[in-house]
Amino acid sequence: MNRTKYLIIGSGIASVSAIESIRKTDGKSSLTVLTKEKTAFYSRPLISYWLSGEINIEKIQYRQLEFIEEKAVNLIAEIEAKEFDFKKKIVTCILKNGKKEKILYEKMLIATGGKPFVPNNIKNLSNVFTFTTLHDAKKIDSAIKSGAKTASVIGGGFIGLKTAEALKKRGVDVSIVEMAGFVLPTLLDERSSEIFQENIRANGVKMFVKDVVEEPIGGGKKLKLKSGKILDSDIIIAAIGVKPEISTFESTDLKIEKGVVVDKFMQTNIQDVYAAGDVSEAKDFIAKKNRPIPIWSLAYRQGAIAGENMTGSRTVYHGGIPMNSIEIFGLPVISAGKATPEKPSQSVLFKSDEISKKYKKLVFEDERLVGYIMLGDVERAGIYTGLIRSRTDVSKFRYELIGENFGFISVGEETWKKKITPIEV
Numbered sequence: 131m132n133r134t135k136y137l138i139i140g141s142g143i144a145s146v147s148a149i150e151s152i153r154k155t156d157g158k159s160s161l162t163v164l165t166k167e168k169t170a171f172y173s174r175p176l177i178s179y180w181l182s183g184e185i186n187i188e189k190i191q192y193r194q195l196e197f198i199e200e201k202a203v204n205l206i207a208e209i210e211a212k213e214f215d216f217k218k219k220i221v222t223c224i225l226k227n228g229k230k231e232k233i234l235y236e237k238m239l240i241a242t243g244g245k246p247f248v249p250n251n252i253k254n255l256s257n258v259f260t261f262t263t264l265h266d267a268k269k270i271d272s273a274i275k276s277g278a279k280t281a282s283v284i285g286g287g288f289i290g291l292k293t294a295e296a297l298k299k300r301g302v303d304v305s306i307v308e309m310a311g312f313v314l315p316t317l318l319d320e321r322s323s324e325i326f327q328e329n330i331r332a333n334g335v336k337m338f339v340k341d342v343v344e345e346p347i348g349g350g351k352k353l354k355l356k357s358g359k360i361l362d363s364d365i366i367i368a369a370i371g372v373k374p375e376i377s378t379f380e381s382t383d384l385k386i387e388k389g390v391v392v393d394k395f396m397q398t399n400i401q402d403v404y405a406a407g408d409v410s411e412a413k414d415f416i417a418k419k420n421r422p423i424p425i426w427s428l429a430y431r432q433g434a435i436a437g438e439n440m441t442g443s444r445t446v447y448h449g450g451i452p453m454n455s456i457e458i459f460g461l462p463v464i465s466a467g468k469a470t471p472e473k474p475s476q477s478v479l480f481k482s483d484e485i486s487k488k489y490k491k492l493v494f495e496d497e498r499l500v501g502y503i504m505l506g507d508v509e510r511a512g513i514y515t516g517l518i519r520s521r522t523d524v525s526k527f528r529y530e531l532i533g534e535n536f537g538f539i540s541v542g543e544e545t546w547k548k549k550i551t552p553i554e555v
Contacts, residue, residue: 155438155443
């Protein structure tokens with residue numbers, strides 16, 4: 131039986147930040163990382179740029195071989211943790227060759243991320259792909275090299291739009307099918323999404339909103355939509371969304387709702403077992419309750435705090451602000467907090483310029499900024515997010531917030547020095 135002081139399951143960004151935190155305090159104890167993938171410590175947000183041909187494979191590695199050596203990480207790739215005995219602190223794993231291996235640990239971090247959802251009516255088709263891992267990207271790349279000329283992307287969220295952009299840049303004829311009335315429905319409102327959609331259409335991508343796939347035709351080479359439209363589909367991308375990868379833990383004593391529930395220290399209900407990243411249900415700073423927030427920057431912060439606490443610290447995770455950013459065909463957008471009013475006590479300021487492709491919307495509650503959407507010009511987004519987190523009273527400069535030249539000078543030196551820390555986005 132192998133023994134390790136620290137065991138991390140998963141090799142995404144939460145895993146990386148946990149390793150860095152652990153090694154700041156404990157540079158010598160054994161640290162083992164298990165991953166189902168062949169490649170570890172790469173940036174999933176960058177796989178679309180690799181598929182489009184804009185970057186090479188080395189560029190998506192945010193930690194190279196030197197990191198593994200420097201941090202003394204025992205990395206075991208192509209292995210899956212299958213059984214857990216939390217009382218004895220033993221994990222039973224299955225290697226690629228089918229061999230079983232048991233690992234005895236002292237502290238464990240669950241960082242298994244999320245897994246994509248594939249609709250039942252297309253899941254068994256040979257030309258259906260997901261797009262969350264480098265392995266997924268390589269399979270799609272092979273399909274293009276084998277002659278695929280058309281693609282249907284099912285879902286107009288982050289993954290769907292980045293995949294569509296990459297495929298279009300590879301010369302593929304792309305259609306997007308979105309069930310909601312507009313793309314990025316969890317990020318944008320209807321007005322800002324229409325500006326965003328027009329930019330996508332202008333770059334040659336066909337869009338079908340308020341529509342769904344009714345049935346595949348000809349083994350999936352064509353898709354019939356509920357509207358009656360028929361789409362040519364050499365490639366089908368299932369990009370409806372991801373959910374926490376909890377399947378391995380569902381028969382254990384871990385407290386699981388939508389994800390693995392953690393406390394303010396990122397610890398689960400089981401002693402010495404922590405969770406971080408997309409698999410976890412951690413505190414939402416705005417909603418004041420636990421829920422999964424699958425955001426890269428939050429996964430990094432959660433992993434860092436979990437790593438600190440695995441070494442004996444008691445660092446508190448105060449909660450994450452739901453915040454997302456994306457750029458498609460050169461048009462950036464950022465949304466944070468409650469970007470859509472939910473009750474009468476909330477008010478809105480907004481300005482829109484469809485010609486210059488700019489849109490700004492601010493949502494307030496009790497003279498505090500609680501959410502925003504910024505499209506086109508996103509340079510000062512970090513200041514707005516800082517105002518949300520600090521719960522600053524913005525009544526004295528409320529209307530300046532919507533202006534083109536808003537910045538720290540509008541807030542006042544005393545306020546921003548004492549209260550506001552810009553948030554990286």
